[in-house]
Amino acid sequence: MMITHHCFWLLLWVGQPHQSFSSPLSKRTRGFPEKEKVLELSGTNRKEFTRSKRSWMWNQFFLLEEYTGSDYQYVGKLHSDQDRGDGSLKYILSGDGAGDLFIINENTGDIQATKRLDREEKPVYILRAQAINRRTGRPVEPESEFIIKIHDINDNEPMFTKDVYNASVPEMSDVGTFVVQVTATDADDPTYGNSAKVVYSILQGQPYFSVESESGIIKTALLNMDRENREQYQVVIQAKDMGGQMGGLSGTTTVNITLTDVNDNPPRFPQSTYQFKTPESAPPESPIGRIKANDADVGENAEIEYSITEGDASDMFGVITDKDTQEGIITVKKALDFEKKKLYTLKVEATNTHVDPRFLYLGPFKDSTTVRILVEDVDEPPVFSRPAYILEVKEDVPTNSIIGTVTAQDPDVAKYPVKYSVDRHTDMDRVFNINSGNGSIFTSKPLDRETSLWHNITVIAAEINNPKQSSRVPVFIKVLDVNDNAPEFAIFYETFVCENAKAEQLIQTLSAVDKDDSFSGHQFSFSLAPEATSGSNFTIQDNRDNTAGIFTRKNRYNRHEMSTYLLPVVISDSDYPIQSSTETVTIRVCACDHRGKMQSCNAEALIHPTGLSTGALIAILLCIIILLVTVMLFAALKRQRKKEPLIISKEDIRDNIVSYNDEGGGEEDTQAFDIGTLRNPEAIEDNKLRRDIVPEALFMPRRTPGVQDNTDVRDFINQRLKENDTDPTTPPYDSLATYAYEGNGSVAESLSSLESVTTDGDQDYDYLSDWGPRFKKLADMYGSVDSDKDS
Numbered sequence: 066m067m068i069t070h071h072c073f074w075l076l077l078w079v080g081q082p083h084q085s086f087s088s089p090l091s092k093r094t095r096g097f098p099e100k101e102k103v104l105e106l107s108g109t110n111r112k113e114f115t116r117s118k119r120s121w122m123w124n125q126f127f128l129l130e131e132y133t134g135s136d137y138q139y140v141g142k143l144h145s146d147q148d149r150g151d152g153s154l155k156y157i158l159s160g161d162g163a164g165d166l167f168i169i170n171e172n173t174g175d176i177q178a179t180k181r182l183d184r185e186e187k188p189v190y191i192l193r194a195q196a197i198n199r200r201t202g203r204p205v206e207p208e209s210e211f212i213i214k215i216h217d218i219n220d221n222e223p224m225f226t227k228d229v230y231n232a233s234v235p236e237m238s239d240v241g242t243f244v245v246q247v248t249a250t251d252a253d254d255p256t257y258g259n260s261a262k263v264v265y266s267i268l269q270g271q272p273y274f275s276v277e278s279e280s281g282i283i284k285t286a287l288l289n290m291d292r293e294n295r296e297q298y299q300v301v302i303q304a305k306d307m308g309g310q311m312g313g314l315s316g317t318t319t320v321n322i323t324l325t326d327v328n329d330n331p332p333r334f335p336q337s338t339y340q341f342k343t344p345e346s347a348p349p350e351s352p353i354g355r356i357k358a359n360d361a362d363v364g365e366n367a368e369i370e371y372s373i374t375e376g377d378a379s380d381m382f383g384v385i386t387d388k389d390t391q392e393g394i395i396t397v398k399k400a401l402d403f404e405k406k407k408l409y410t411l412k413v414e415a416t417n418t419h420v421d422p423r424f425l426y427l428g429p430f431k432d433s434t435t436v437r438i439l440v441e442d443v444d445e446p447p448v449f450s451r452p453a454y455i456l457e458v459k460e461d462v463p464t465n466s467i468i469g470t471v472t473a474q475d476p477d478v479a480k481y482p483v484k485y486s487v488d489r490h491t492d493m494d495r496v497f498n499i500n501s502g503n504g505s506i507f508t509s510k511p512l513d514r515e516t517s518l519w520h521n522i523t524v525i526a527a528e529i530n531n532p533k534q535s536s537r538v539p540v541f542i543k544v545l546d547v548n549d550n551a552p553e554f555a556i557f558y559e560t561f562v563c564e565n566a567k568a569e570q571l572i573q574t575l576s577a578v579d580k581d582d583s584f585s586g587h588q589f590s591f592s593l594a595p596e597a598t599s600g601s602n603f604t605i606q607d608n609r610d611n612t613a614g615i616f617t618r619k620n621r622y623n624r625h626e627m628s629t630y631l632l633p634v635v636i637s638d639s640d641y642p643i644q645s646s647t648e649t650v651t652i653r654v655c656a657c658d659h660r661g662k663m664q665s666c667n668a669e670a671l672i673h674p675t676g677l678s679t680g681a682l683i684a685i686l687l688c689i690i691i692l693l694v695t696v697m698l699f700a701a702l703k704r705q706r707k708k709e710p711l712i713i714s715k716e717d718i719r720d721n722i723v724s725y726n727d728e729g730g731g732e733e734d735t736q737a738f739d740i741g742t743l744r745n746p747e748a749i750e751d752n753k754l755r756r757d758i759v760p761e762a763l764f765m766p767r768r769t770p771g772v773q774d775n776t777d778v779r780d781f782i783n784q785r786l787k788e789n790d791t792d793p794t795t796p797p798y799d800s801l802a803t804y805a806y807e808g809n810g811s812v813a814e815s816l817s818s819l820e821s822v823t824t825d826g827d828q829d830y831d832y833l834s835d836w837g838p839r840f841k842k843l844a845d846m847y848g849s850v851d852s853d854k855d856s
Contacts, residue, residue, distance in 0.1 A: 129216045130184040140167065140213060143174030145196040147205050155199050160192035160210070167192065167213070184215040185252045217254035222314035223263045223304035225249045230320040235327050236292035237424070238285050244274065247281040247318055249304030264309035268317065270300030278309070283320060292324040293361045328366035328421040331430040332358035340437045341395060345403040346445065353382070353395040358415035358432055360391070367391060368418045374433065376411035382438065384413055395436060403442040404476055411436040446536040447473040447483045447526040454524075454540045456506065460514040461547045468497075471504040471538060473526035481528045488523040488537065497522055497542070506540065514544040515580045546582040551646035552589050552636045553577060558650045561666055563657035564624060566617050572603075573615040573650065577636045587611060587638060594633035594647055603632055603652065615650065624654035624666070793832050 132138045148154045158169035158176065167190070169176050174196075195208040225247060232245035253260035265281045267274065275286040283300065300320040307313030334356070341354035360367040371384045371393030383398045393413060416431040449471060456469035475481045485504045487497060497520065498509045504524070520542040527535035560573040577589045591613030593605050602622070606614045615632065630652040637645035655666035833844035 127214050127216050128178060128182060130182050130218055131220055132178070132181050137168075137177035137179055140176040140178055143169065143176065143194050143196070145174075145206050148174075148196070153199055154196050154205060157195045157197060158192060159195075161187075161190040163192055166190070169194075182215050183220075184217045184254060185221060188215050188217075188254075189213070190215075217257045217260055219253055219258070219260035219307060219314060221252040221260075221306075223249040223251045223306050223316045225302075225304065225316060225318035228318060230318060231323075232283070232320060233323040233325050234285060236324040237289050237327055237329055240285055240288050242285045244283045244285060244322055245320060247276075247283065247302050247304075247320065249281070249316060249318070251306050251314075253306065259308045259310070259313075260306055262308045263304045263306055266303050266305070266309070268301040268303050270298060270320075270322075273298055274300050274322065276302055283322075290324060291329075292326050293330065296324050298322040298324070326363045326366050327424070328362055328417060328419055328430070329424045329427060330361040330366075331428060331432065332360045332369050332415045332417060333432050334358045334415065334434040336434060338435045338437065340439065342439045342441055343397065343401065344441045344443045345401040346443045347397045347401060349397055349399060351397050353397060353438060354436075355387075355392045355394055356413060356434065356436065357390070357392045358434075360417070365419050366417070366421075369393075369415045370418050372414050372416070374412050374414045376409065378406070378409045379411065381409060382411060395438070401440050402476070403440045404478065407440050409438040409440070411438065442477065444528075444531060444534055445476050446534040447528060448476050449473045449526065449536065449538040451538070453538060456540060456542045457545055458508070458512065458542060459545045459547055460512045461549060462508060462512065464509065464511060465507050467505045467507045468542065469506050469540075471499075471506065471524050471526075471540065473504065473536065473538070475528055481530045483526050484529050484532075486525045486527070488525055491521060491523045496520060499524060506542075512544050514546045514582070515550065517544065519543055548581050548638065548640035548642060548644055550580040551644035552579040552587070552638050553646050554636070554648045558648075559653070560615070560650065561653045561655040561663055562617060562622055562630075563661055563663070564622050564654060565657060565659075566620070566622060568617055568620050570617045571614050572617060572652070575605075575613045575615065575634065575650070576611060577648075579638055579644075581638075581640065581644075583640060590637045590639075592635045592637075594635050597633050601632070602630060605634060615652070622654045624656065627654060628666070629653050 128138065128140060143156050143158075145154060152172055155171045156169055156174040157171070158164070158167060163169075166180055166182070167176055167178055174194075190213045191210060192213065193208050193210050195204055196206040197204045226249070227247075230245055230247055234242055234244045247265070249263050249265070251261040251263055255261035264278050265276050266278060267276045267283075271286070273285070273287045273290060274283055276283045281302070281304070283302070298321075300322055301317055302320060303315050303317045305313045305315035339354065339356050343351075343353045347353070356371070358369055358371075360369060368388075369386065369391050371386050373379045373382065373384055376382075381397070381399050381401070383396045384393045385396060386392070387394055393415065395411075395413075412433055413436050414431055414433040420430050450473070451471075454469065454471055458466075458468040462468070471485065473483050473485070475483060484501050485499050486501060487499050487506075489495070494510065496508065496510045496512070497506055499506050504526075506524070522540050522542065523537050524540050525535055525537055527533075555576050555578045558573060558575060562572050566572070575591060577591075579587050579589070589611045591605050591607045593601060602618050604616045604618050606616060608614065613634070632650040632652055634648050634650055635645055636648060637643055653666045655663045657663050830844065830847035833840045833847060836844075
């Protein structure tokens with residue numbers, strides 16, 4: 066171990082502080098510094114300074130890191146000129162690591178390192194030294210700072226920034242193509258020797274890749290590396306310090322390199338011929354089969370587009386590309402027919418959609434194959450000769466007349482017979498029918514063009530051997546017109562003629578309509594009916610334009626002699642066969658002013674100047690009769706109700722319930738019976754009478770003594786019952802009174818005063834005769850009972 070000694074002087078200024086200029090000294094001096102005059106120039110003034118000689122010095126060293134000795138590592142020695150070796154001075158060390166990493170002998174000033182030092186942790190330590198007097202504790206030298214530097218040794222191997230690198234490079238790349246750069250660092254001192262000088266080399270991955278020794282850049286080293294042959298490569302790179310010399314430390318890293326795909330492989334069909342089968346009933350756009358060309362590339366470089374380039378029926382089939390599987394799907398474009406063609410041959414081509422021009426020299430990036438399609442026969446429904454039928458028939462055709470024929474046949478080779486029928490959902494009235502064997506359509510009911518011009522029916526044709534195989538065809542039947550309707554008035558004509566009308570005066574213009582259809586237009590003729598030709602007061606003039614006019618034949622008409630004329634008019638058409646009808650025109654004779662404006666049109670108007678019609682008068686009369694009958698019925702019912710006896714027979718003894726047609730208010734009804742009033746009869750007003758039927762002659766009610774508040778309701782009721790039984794002013798019928806009390810039973814049993822007839826007690830009902838005619842029936846009834854008892 067080599068130790069280099071350096072001498073440093075510590076300057077100590079004595080007395081007052083002075084500005085100093087220091088320079089390195091070439092020799093070592095002992096003892097106190099001698100005073101020395103130093104001149105310092107500052108502007109124009111000049112001052113004298115006294116410089117003191119440094120009074121103590123020590124040695125400074127560089128230490129090597131990672132000391133492996135068993136003893137403490139010696140650092141250096143501090144010594145003061147004032148140290149006479151008598152132990153009066155004490156050396157003190159402070160600063161980085163003082164007392165821990167670095168210790169000092171306080172007597173001799175020797176400094177030692179107690180632990181192994183690592184430059185990578187701390188390269189420089191700054192410490193401060195001082196000498197003090199043991200007795201006084203005062204410093205004999207001012208504190209001074211010094212530095213301990215740690216020299217580096219090669220104790221760190223290079224470290225890569227990543228444990229594993231991942232990189233990629235396109236396949237088929239040229240030699241020297243950049244792949245990735247790796248970097249390693251060395252923690253040793255790069256300024257001291259070659260400990261931190263790193264050199265790269267490849268340990269694994271040759272001959273495919275290489276690495277630059279100084280930069281760590283990895284490049285391709287082999288031409289035309291093919292991803293389809295090998296995709297993954299693992300390269301091991303070593304970084305070694307000491308410039309790669311023997312004895313240097315090294316580190317390694319792994320680089321995983323992937324070859325990315327380029328389009329360097331064309332698609333190839335594994336088969337030269339494909340064969341598929343499809344039924345002839347396959348609908349358009351239905352798939353038949355799949356073909357696939359293999360492409361060793363991946364991603365968009367393996368995308369393929371399929372097309373039909375040749376074939377005897379390229380318009381019958383199509384091909385689409387499945388983007389997920391890169392398969393070509395053969396589809397049907399038009400309906401197939403086994404009976405017409407059973408075999409189709411197509412040529413399908415597969416082409417890459419993304420072609421790399423750099424690899425066109427490898428050949429065309431497409432391939433073709435032959436596809437044979439066999440059409441299979443299926444049991445098909447019958448086929449009509451037309452997609453729709455239009456038939457015409459005259460409306461006067463007799464029933465069961467054939468109006469047309471539909472034809473359908475089995476397209477299969479077997480040619481099974483066909484059965485025809487009419488879809489009754491389209492002919493609910495069953496106007497038409499069809500021969501199931503030959504498809505002849507005939508009428509089953511009379512036709513009327515004016516009712517229905519068109520009939521739209523559906524005919525069904527089904528195989529006899531397999532009725533499920535059926536087809537439908539629409540049949541449109543137009544009903545042709547024949548002249549079977551006579552013309553008639555367009556509207557109902559009711560006109561008038563003035564009494565003061567003159568002869569040959571036009572009073573009405575007539576027009577007619579015909580339900581029949583006329584291609585050349587209708588031609589109507591108008592005339593009077595033969596029975597009205599002679600003696601008619603009016604004439605008909607045909608205008609030859611499908612209109613006619615009614616004219617007067619005489620002067621003046623009298624509505625009192627004839628108020629209404631019914632004029633029969635014959636209307637005829639010009640078609641074959643000629644159709645005619647007789648229509649009636651109503652002509653009323655009316656009174657008119659001098660301008661011919663109608664005022665009144667019947668004789669009754671003179672009798673009823675108010676202008677009311679006969680119908681209005683009849684309605685008023687009916688209302689009056691109904692009102693009179695209602696009043697009479699109401700009076701009769703009321704009279705019958707008054708004559709009804711109160712009690713029909715002597716044996717019919719019952720309570721009479723008086724209905725007031727109202728409902729009580731329950732406990733809140735204070736208008737019924739107030740228990741307080743019953744307890745205190747004095748509170749009843751003298752002129753307050755009962756609310757039920759009151760006799761014409763009344764006795765004054767008797768005053769009854771009041772009942773104490775603590776009297777039981779049962780005793781109260783018994784007392785009132787006794788009073789009413791003996792009170793001659795009590796009516797001979799019950800009043801329903803609710804006392805809000807329910808007991809186990811009444812000692813007096815029924816409270817009805819009517820039951821007093823059956824008791825043994827004597828009752829005097831002679832006072833009923835004094836009550837007037839209303840109570841005569843009761844007086845007779847009860848009086849007769851008393852006489853019967855006496856007898």
